[in-house]
Amino acid sequence: xxxxxxxxxxxxxxxxxxxxxxxxxxxxxxxxxxxxxxxxxxxxxxxxxxxxxxxxxxxxxxxxxxxxxxxxxxxxxxxxxxxxxxxxxxxxxxxxxxxxxxxxxxxxxxxxxxxxxxxxxxxxxxxxxxxxxxxxxxxxxxxxxxxxxxxxxxxxxxxxxxxxxxxxxxxxxxxxxxxxxxxxxxxxxxxxxxxxxxxxxxxxxxxxxxxx
Ligand SMILES: [Zn+2]
Numbered sequence: 194x195x196x197x198x199x200x201x202x203x204x205x206x207x208x209x210x211x212x213x214x215x216x217x218x219x220x221x222x223x224x225x226x227x228x229x230x231x232x233x234x235x236x237x238x239x240x241x242x243x244x245x246x247x248x249x250x251x252x253x254x255x256x257x258x259x260x261x262x263x264x265x266x267x268x269x270x271x272x273x274x275x276x277x278x279x280x281x282x283x284x285x286x287x288x289x290x291x292x293x294x295x296x297x298x299x300x301x302x303x304x305x306x307x308x309x310x311x312x313x314x315x316x317x318x319x320x321x322x323x324x325x326x327x328x329x330x331x332x333x334x335x336x337x338x339x340x341x342x343x344x345x346x347x348x349x350x351x352x353x354x355x356x357x358x359x360x361x362x363x364x365x366x367x368x369x370x371x372x373x374x375x376x377x378x379x380x381x382x383x384x385x386x387x388x389x390x391x392x393x394x395x396x397x398x399x400x401x402x403x404x405x
Contacts, residue, residue, distance in 0.1 A: 194303045196365045197333035198222055199391075201295045203340030203358075206399070207347050209288055214344070214402070215395030216276050219388060220292035223268055224300070228259040229384040232377075241380070243373045246305055246323035250373035251380065253304065257312035262297050264312060269293030303329065326369070337362075348402035357398050 202217035219226060231237040237259060242252040258264050273289030301308055304319035322329050341358045345351045374380045 194299045194329075194333055195368065196337040196361050197299050197303075198225075198296050199361060200333075200337035200340030201299070202292060202395075203337075203344040205288060205292055207340070207343040209285065210347070210403070211278055211280060212285055212288060213396050214399040215392040215397075216289070217292060218391040218395040220269065220272060220276075220289040221296055222388060222391065223272055223293040224259045224265050224296050225384060226388040227268060228256060229381045231256070231259050232381050233385075239377060239380075241373055241377060246321070247326050248303070248323035248329050248369065253307045256307075257309050257314075260297070260300065261309040261311050261314065262294075263310065265293050265297045266290065302332070344402070349404055350401045353398045353401040357394055 198221045199218060202221035203214065205221070206212050206214045206217040228237060232239065237256040238254045239256070240252045240254060241250050243250040245252040253260070269290030269292070270286065272293065273286030276289060277283075277285035297308070301318055302320050303322045305321045305323065306317040306319040308318045309316075310318065322332060337358075341354065345354045345358075348354050374383075
């Protein structure tokens with residue numbers, strides 16, 4: 194799941210106007226932000242294995258720190274405490290942590306059983322929505338559209354919001370229907386670059402959306 198996570202971020206930023214869109218993006222993608230760093234450090238592993246599930250050619254072999262429920266909750270709380278503004282600090286921190294946990298929940302729905310609840314969990318979890326492309330699209334696209342609609346409804350300027358949403362859709366469809374990535378290195382570095390890009394673009398759109 195990719196734009197489904199971002200749909201949740203759009204919705205959260207619409208519900209809590211003090212939470213900037215870029216910050217909400219990073220929170221909702223927090224496990225995927227930590228993941229390439231840990232892959233580069235040799236702590237986590239994945240492989241390119243087309244057909245592993247219908248939707249993604251990536252096989253997540255070992256990612257107990259970026260993607261276990263326990264560490265996602267902890268990372269979410271730490272990130273929430275760091276980014277929450279002074280006003281209603283606790284509420285914002287908890288919302289950011291909840292966004293990180295929403296990432297785990299949606300991954301749990303999508304992935305085949307490859308997610309631990311804590312590092313060292315002997316049982317891996319995942320409901321395997323990714324075994325069906327149509328079921329994945331049926332869940333992910335409405336989730337994304339609903340989040341964008343909630344956010345756009347409150348935006349003073351909708352053009353930048355819709356341009357960002359359309360770009361994310363195109364990237365997502367390219368990932369779904371394009372050829373598998375050339376190497377794990379390419380995947381890792383694109384994942385690494387994606388996070389600051391989402392943060393920057395999200396906050397830029399946020400400024401435009403809130404401008405009177
Ligand atoms: Zn993930």
